Amino acid sequence: MNAPAPCCPPAGVTFPIYLDYGATTPVDPQVARIMCDFLTDKFGNAASSSHAFGWEARRAVDKARAQVAGLVGAQLGEIVWTSGATESNNLALKGTAHALRSQGRGKHLITVATEHKAVLDTMHTLERAGFDVTFLQPGADGLITLDQFRAALRPDTILASVMYVNNEIGVIQPIAALGELCAERGIVFHVDAVQAAGKIAIDLQTLKVDLMSFSAHKVYGPKGIGALYVRHNPALKLEAQIDGGGHENGMRSGTLATHQIVGMGEAFALAGRLLDEEGARIRALRDRLWAGLSDLPGVQLNGCALHRVPHNLNVSFPPTRYGTLASQLLGIAVSAGSACNSAAAAPSFVLLAIGRSPEVARNAVRFSLGRGTTQAEIDYVAATVRQVMTLDAAELHS
Numbered sequence: 001m002n003a004p005a006p007c008c009p010p011a012g013v014t015f016p017i018y019l020d021y022g023a024t025t026p027v028d029p030q031v032a033r034i035m036c037d038f039l040t041d042k043f044g045n046a047a048s049s050s051h052a053f054g055w056e057a058r059r060a061v062d063k064a065r066a067q068v069a070g071l072v073g074a075q076l077g078e079i080v081w082t083s084g085a086t087e088s089n090n091l092a093l094k095g096t097a098h099a100l101r102s103q104g105r106g107k108h109l110i111t112v113a114t115e116h117k118a119v120l121d122t123m124h125t126l127e128r129a130g131f132d133v134t135f136l137q138p139g140a141d142g143l144i145t146l147d148q149f150r151a152a153l154r155p156d157t158i159l160a161s162v163m164y165v166n167n168e169i170g171v172i173q174p175i176a177a178l179g180e181l182c183a184e185r186g187i188v189f190h191v192d193a194v195q196a197a198g199k200i201a202i203d204l205q206t207l208k209v210d211l212m213s214f215s216a217h218k219v220y221g222p223k224g225i226g227a228l229y230v231r232h233n234p235a236l237k238l239e240a241q242i243d244g245g246g247h248e249n250g251m252r253s254g255t256l257a258t259h260q261i262v263g264m265g266e267a268f269a270l271a272g273r274l275l276d277e278e279g280a281r282i283r284a285l286r287d288r289l290w291a292g293l294s295d296l297p298g299v300q301l302n303g304c305a306l307h308r309v310p311h312n313l314n315v316s317f318p319p320t321r322y323g324t325l326a327s328q329l330l331g332i333a334v335s336a337g338s339a340c341n342s343a344a345a346a347p348s349f350v351l352l353a354i355g356r357s358p359e360v361a362r363n364a365v366r367f368s369l370g371r372g373t374t375q376a377e378i379d380y381v382a383a384t385v386r387q388v389m390t391l392d393a394a395e396l397h398s
Helices: 027-035 050-070 086-104 115-127 147-154 175-185 258-293 351-353 359-361 375-396
Strands: 080-082 107-112 130-135 159-161 187-194 209-216 226-230 312-316 366-367
Touching: 027 258, 050 080, 050 175, 050 209, 050 258, 080 086, 086 115, 086 159, 086 187, 086 209, 086 226, 107 115, 115 130, 130 147, 147 175, 159 175, 159 258, 258 312, 351 359, 359 366
Parallel strands: 107 130, 107 159, 159 187, 187 209
Antiparallel strands: 080 226, 209 226, 312 366
16 A cells, blocks of 8 residues: 555645755755856866966855854854765864873773764774764653763763764753863863754854864755854864865865855855744744644654754654555655665664654655745654554555
8 A cells, every 4th residue: 555646736746755864955046156167157167276276266265164153153254165974074073172182191992872974984993993982871751861961971972972963863962061061171062963953043152163164065055065164262273174275274185166165155044034034934843744744643753842943844654554654655755764864674773762663653654845845744754654544544444
């Protein structure tokens, strides 16, 4: 039994319906137009300082740097361009850990068991390099507590990394309070903010965060470009992970992809202008979807209901006789977890870490809403899910 898309979709619904914005977002047309200029006419190398083509590219890069900094309350010189959040996380963690250990500061690192693989796998690499890593287990709501974090601290703790918003279940960790604890003890604090930027307000003028990772393609910008915030602090030294011409103040060598950088800058500037309005609209749609699903038998919300971004709804459903619910939703793009792990048959490690059984974890669906989501789509998705689950129950008892 499948739930195929009807031949004549309801008014306001175009198939396929995209509810996987947590995996990636389309490039906003306004962003794409600006990028195109820097692929053709404005093609200069920002490192070329002897002619107008290079000067123009440099001005564009500086403007984009200011736009990214503006969304998160950073200073212009604190934004380092990377190829994406995976590289940003690697640079932040490896670059800081090795630099601090070489100074004799210590070798203990802290992170959370539900972090993105770009953090977890990097931490495992650091373990093999001789670092000690504590992986905190979150509670059933997906959150860690301040007492739990405090108890994990050691005299030789040098670095902690905690994701702002979980990519699978959308919960918001207590970053401000964790940052205060790290600042009190002189511990470098890194935050993966890929799923937070453009969704919640971030102010690095007040947050005690030393390093923060960003990605453009989660904020309606292009793939292949990201940034790492590095707080101005003479004591904070990162060991470069890429050798070359010493670009980005020696932290990340390589010719700057101007077209991608201006795209990220424009996407972040647009996200800032739309933050409040878009957040309120998406919250209403997310709540409408949950209202349409929450009374189904056996349905379970994954992650804290209160401390979460409005763009995410992760729900486990009872298994159907024909497989998982996600496999029955033809014409509707959703995921069962992180896009990085979508090809794996194993249940979500995030859901297992918060105490869900393998069966519950395997039957989870992540609905992630975005700029293009409409009320008509939400109503259709809720009705389709109800239809699938109702028909399956009827067949089971026939």
